Amino acid sequence: MNDIQQEIARLSEEINRHNYYYYMLDDPKISDYDFDQLLQRLIDLERQYPEYVLPDSPTQRVGGTITKQFESARHLYPMLSLGNTYSEADLLEFDTRVRSLLNGPVEYVCELKYDGVAISLIYEQGVLTRAVTRGDGTRGDVVTANVKTIGSVPLRLQGDYPDLLEARGEIIMPYDSFNNLNAEREDVGDQPFANPRNAASGSLKLQNSADVAKRGLSFKLYYALGENLPENNHYARLRKLHEWGFRFPDVMEKVPDLNGVYGFIHAWDEKRKQLPYPIDGIVIKVNDFSQQQQVGSTAKSPRWAIAYKFKAERVSTQLLSVDFQVGRTGIITPVANLRPVSLAGTVVKRATLNNRDFIRDMDIREQDSLFVEKGGEIIPKIVGVDMEHRMPGALPVAFVTNCPVCGTPLQQHEGEAGVFCPNELHCAPQIRGKLEHFIARKAMNIDSLGEGKIEVLYAQGLVRNAADLYDLTYDRLFGLEKVIEDENGKTKTLSFKEKTVANILNGLEQSKTVPFERVLYAIGIRFVGEVTAKKLARRFKNIDTLANATQEELVEVEDVGERVAQSIIQYFNNTENLEMVMRLKSAGLRFETGEEQQSDSQRLQGMSIVVSGVFSIPRDDIKAMIERNGGKNVSSISKNTTYVLAGEKMGPEKRKKAESLGIPIISEEDFKEMIGTERV
Numbered sequence: 179m180n181d182i183q184q185e186i187a188r189l190s191e192e193i194n195r196h197n198y199y200y201y202m203l204d205d206p207k208i209s210d211y212d213f214d215q216l217l218q219r220l221i222d223l224e225r226q227y228p229e230y231v232l233p234d235s236p237t238q239r240v241g242g243t244i245t246k247q248f249e250s251a252r253h254l255y256p257m258l259s260l261g262n263t264y265s266e267a268d269l270l271e272f273d274t275r276v277r278s279l280l281n282g283p284v285e286y287v288c289e290l291k292y293d294g295v296a297i298s299l300i301y302e303q304g305v306l307t308r309a310v311t312r313g314d315g316t317r318g319d320v321v322t323a324n325v326k327t328i329g330s331v332p333l334r335l336q337g338d339y340p341d342l343l344e345a346r347g348e349i350i351m352p353y354d355s356f357n358n359l360n361a362e363r364e365d366v367g368d369q370p371f372a373n374p375r376n377a378a379s380g381s382l383k384l385q386n387s388a389d390v391a392k393r394g395l396s397f398k399l400y401y402a403l404g405e406n407l408p409e410n411n412h413y414a415r416l417r418k419l420h421e422w423g424f425r426f427p428d429v430m431e432k433v434p435d436l437n438g439v440y441g442f443i444h445a446w447d448e449k450r451k452q453l454p455y456p457i458d459g460i461v462i463k464v465n466d467f468s469q470q471q472q473v474g475s476t477a478k479s480p481r482w483a484i485a486y487k488f489k490a491e492r493v494s495t496q497l498l499s500v501d502f503q504v505g506r507t508g509i510i511t512p513v514a515n516l517r518p519v520s521l522a523g524t525v526v527k528r529a530t531l532n533n534r535d536f537i538r539d540m541d542i543r544e545q546d547s548l549f550v551e552k553g554g555e556i557i558p559k560i561v562g563v564d565m566e567h568r569m570p571g572a573l574p575v576a577f578v579t580n581c582p583v584c585g586t587p588l589q590q591h592e593g594e595a596g597v598f599c600p601n602e603l604h605c606a607p608q609i610r611g612k613l614e615h616f617i618a619r620k621a622m623n624i625d626s627l628g629e630g631k632i633e634v635l636y637a638q639g640l641v642r643n644a645a646d647l648y649d650l651t652y653d654r655l656f657g658l659e660k661v662i663e664d665e666n667g668k669t670k671t672l673s674f675k676e677k678t679v680a681n682i683l684n685g686l687e688q689s690k691t692v693p694f695e696r697v698l699y700a701i702g703i704r705f706v707g708e709v710t711a712k713k714l715a716r717r718f719k720n721i722d723t724l725a726n727a728t729q730e731e732l733v734e735v736e737d738v739g740e741r742v743a744q745s746i747i748q749y750f751n752n753t754e755n756l757e758m759v760m761r762l763k764s765a766g767l768r769f770e771t772g773e774e775q776q777s778d779s780q781r782l783q784g785m786s787i788v789v790s791g792v793f794s795i796p797r798d799d800i801k802a803m804i805e806r807n808g809g810k811n812v813s814s815i816s817k818n819t820t821y822v823l824a825g826e827k828m829g830p831e832k833r834k835k836a837e838s839l840g841i842p843i844i845s846e847e848d849f850k851e852m853i854g855t856e857r858v
Contacts, residue, residue, distance in 0.1 A: 182223065183230045189220040193236040194334060201330045202425040228792050228827075234305050234334035238326040240391050248319040248383065253298060254344055255403050257312045259478060260461065260485040266440060269462070272484045273436040276464060279473050279481075283435070284464055287413050288442040290429050290450075291459035291485050292398045294350035294378045297325065301343040304335040311382065315478075321382050325349070327391035330398075332423035339422045346401040351378040352455040355394025362707055364505070372559075374456045386737075392709075396455065399424045411465045432465060443486055450488070459487035490551045493526075494564040495519040497546050500531065500575055502582045506611025507704055508598035510578065510588060512537060514548065514560060521558065526550055529558040533595045534577040543572035583607055603754050609643070610636055612702045616644040620708055621700035622692050626685035630672050634660045643754075644701065645761035647686060655679040690766040694720070697767050701759065704745045710737050714746075720770035721759060725750040734813045781853050782809030786818055790832045791825030793846050800849075807853045815841060823849050 193216050200206045200213075217236065224231045231237075263269060276284055296312040309325035311318040325331055328349065335343070351359075351374040359377055360370035371377035381393040402415050409415040413432050420426040429446070433439055443460050450457055464470050464482040473482040496517040503511045512531040519526055529550055531537050540563060542548070547564035580587055581599035583606055590597045602608050613632045617624040627647075635641045640654060658674040674682075692700075698721070699711035706714070717735050718724040724746070732743035749755050763769050787809050789800055800823065801811045815822060815835045822828075822836045822843045836843055844852070 182227050186220065186223050186227070186230050186235075187232065189216060189223070190232050190235050193217055193220060194234070197236060197239075197329060198332070198336075198423060202332070202420070202423065225797070226795070233307075236333065238323070238333065238387075239329060240327065240388065248321060250313065250317045251308065251310050251320050252317050253310060253313075253315070254300065257296060257298060257315045257318070257346070258475060258480055259315065260483055261479045262459075262485045262487050264487055264489055266443075269439060269484070269486060270436065272462075273439075276473055276482065280469055284469060285411075285466065286433050286435075286439055287463045287465045288431050288433055288439055289400060289427055289461045289463070290398075290446065290453075290457045291461045291487070292348035292350050292400075293373075293375045293456040293458045294348040294398070295375070295382055297321075297347060297349050297382075297397070299325070299331065299345045299347070301335055301339070301345065303341060304339045306331065306333050319383075323387040324382055324384065324390040325397075327387050328395045328397050330396050330425055335422040337422050340404055340407060342404055343407070343422075344403040345399060345419060345424060346403070347397050347399040349378050349382060350374065350396050350398060350455050351381065352394060352396060354454065359393060389737075397425075398455075399427060400461070410467055412463055412467065412470075413465055415467075447488055457488075459485050461485050491521060492549050492551045492561065493519050493521050494547045494549050494567070495526075496567075497542070497544070497548050497575075502578050504581060504583050504599055504605060504607040506608060506615055506702070508600065508602055508605065508608055509596045510581070510598060512575075512577065516548070516550065519550065521550060521552055526558045529560050531560060531575075534597055535595050537575050537577060542575050543568065544575060545569050545572060581605060603643075603752070606636070613641060613644060613647075615702050616647075616700045618700075621696055622689040623696075624682075624685040624689050626678075626681035630660075630662060631674075631682070634658055634672060634674070643758045645758045645765065648762070648765035648767075650683070650686070652679055652683065655682060690768070692768065694768050694771050697762075697769060698724075701755075701762075703749045705742045706746065710735075710742065713737060715771055721763070722769075725756070725759075734811075779806075779853065780808040782807040785809045785820040786812045788812055788815050788819055788822045788832070788836075789825075790822060791828035793825040797825075800846075803849075803853065815839065 193213070196206070196208060196213055196216075206213075217240075220235070221237050221240075224235065224237055263272070273284075298310045298312075298318065299306060300308040300310070306322070306326065308320060309322045309331075310320055313319060326333060353374065356371070356374040356377050363370050371380065377393075378395060381390055381395055384390050384393075399416065399419060401412070402419055407415060407418075409418050413430065416424075416426060416430070431438075431442055433442060439460075439462050446457075446460060462484050464473060470480070470482040473480075475481055497514050498517060499515045501513045501515060503513055505511060510533075512533070514529050514531050516527055516529060529548075531542065540560070542560075542563060546569075547567035548560050549562040549564055550558055551561050552558055577597070578588065581601065584599065584601050584604065586599050586601040586605065588597045589600050599605050599608065602612075610632055613636070614629055616622055617627045617632070619625065624647075632641070635647075635650075635658075637660065638658060640650065641647055655674050656676065656679050660672050661669055662672055693715075695712045695715035696708075698715055699706065699708050713735050714724060718727060727746070729740070729743045729747060732738050732746055733740060738746075759769070782804060785808075787804050789797055789804070789811065793800055804811055804823075809820075812819060815832060817839055819836070819839070819841050822832065822841055823846070824833070824843050825846055833843065
């Protein structure tokens with residue numbers, strides 16, 4: 179083993195050890211900064227020497243694998259479903275049946291029933307080799323690359339692990355991750371996920387594992403299978419898996435009889451509201467493996483386990499009316515105004531009706547009584563119509579055909595559920611929404627302004643777009659005020675006094691130092707979120723180059739598909755948007771990257787070059803050399819490609835296509851000779 183291999187192995191081992199301390203023991207030994215430095219060092223080495231990348235490298239946590247289609251695989255052992263019950267009477271029947279089959283006492287293990295996606299993890303010689311979803315119980319989808327990005331999934335086991343192990347558990351999305359994800363989706367005009375389970379499921383099927391890594395998923399262990407595994411009971415075996423590198427379940431308790439099961443259920447029916455992730459019940463298992471075998475299984479479910487599901491708190495209340503709200507991107511959201519009702523500790527007065535299809539499919543009619551639940555114990559949601567209380571002749575709730583604010587006829591894109599108002603530059607709630615987005619923390623971060631102040635400025639006719647903010651003066655602001663009433667009828671006066679005005683003007687001035695990528699995010703191009711804005715800024719360097727980019731150039735940027743590219747082109751084809759951007763540039767905002775636009779030569783002027791394979795230096799450095807010498811990086815080979823720059827392990831399909839089109843293939847040495855330098 180040479181020095182590079184030894185360093186990669188050492189870094190991998192050290193980072194895996196710190197991951198274990200962090201995710202499995204909640205006992206980090208180094209700071210986040212020091213950990214990131216170790217990880218970046220390993221990433222850099224693996225880029226230069228990919229032949230030395232280990233199968234359990236911790237760099238897989240950050241993702242990057244693209245999966246166009248998920249293959250399926252047969253489970254080593256069938257993934258059976260648990261029988262469900264909602265009543266303690268059914269639990270008594272379950273206990274009676276189990277004890278009669280065993281002719282004696284039985285010890286149970288009680289666990290939380292996680293509300294996520296069941297997953298099977300296969301470890302061979304201690305290394306995670308395959309992750310498969312439940313599927314139909316016999317076969318599931320292979321999602322290994324995506325699961326490897328989840329920090330609580332061990333990539334390599336430790337200690338006296340067996341040659342082959344199957345660990346089963348649930349992939350869940352904690353509430354914080356769910357709320358952050360939905361906020362980001364709403365921010366770019368996408369439909370939010372209905373609940374954390376759907377969000378977790380959708381995340382596991384993303385094609386780019388780097389996107390999965392950002393979703394904040396977590397793995398919860400609940401079972402283990404394999405030949406000749408140690409320990410003779412479920413509880414002790416999961417303890418053993420903890421020694422091998424898994425996190426032991428947060429909540430797991432052995433109880434001697436059914437009374438212990440009841441006590442556990444009653445306690446967690448209340449305590450579950452404090453959990454940071456979703457559960458929907460309790461799982462009860464016979465602890466002893468020999469007893470599990472005696473009790474046996476049906477074709478669908480084990481007889482030695484059962485799931486007690488909590489009843490979601492549900493109430494019925496009358497629909498009084500429907501409001502149609504206009505969001506920042508113009509999407510129309512119907513909201514039900516309900517007769518106030520107490521639900522899960524709060525008074526519910528309003529709940530979303532999602533979209534036009536939801537109202538139609540649910541067949542919601544005027545004055546209907548609707549069933550309301552708390553989705554994930556957080557968000558009130560309509561789950562059905564109480565048909566017993568429907569009034570004779572009740573008319574279906576009619577969805578508006580024109581914008582309820584500006585009157586513009588509504589539109590709907592093919593294949594999308596959302597109906598929207600296209601009058602984005604002259605519809606009041608869209609204007610205010612864009613202004614609120616512009617000043618937000620992740621955008622321009624003008625915290626001296628806020629939703630209330632934006633409403634005052636808009637009502638006074640002082641702002642109609644972001645550029646107007648930079649025309650504000652002390653004299654225009656001082657003395658403005660507005661009486662604001664909250665949902666409980668309490669009022670307060672928002673006044674623009676001397677200190678308030680000074681803070682606003684100072685905040686606007688400070689925002690002129692915000693980097694280009696955040697300014698680009700702030701101007702609110704539809705579908706361009708925070709991450710996409712960074713990638714666009716890095717690729718195009720300044721707003722003028724981006725504004726003039728073609729669709730072909732835009733889709734070459736990672737995460738930019740045809741829909742996003744079209745949205746960018748439409749944005750810059752609008753003269754009002756261009757005028758606003760020009761005014762913002764004149765006001766002093768940063769519309770180019772802070773990087774020095776270093777140029778070595780124009781030897782590659784007009785050339786389009788595809789880079790493929792492994793080189794003596796990182797590929798990003800190769801691409802930077804192309805741009806510094808006037809060339810353009812392109813990702814796919816076409817008749818317009820000038821050269822293909824080929825390193826070791828170049829993809830055979832790319833080589834084949836280049837040869838078929840007669841595109842010259844050059845080596846790294848040819849390239850360096852072409853530009854006349856070896857300086858990186």
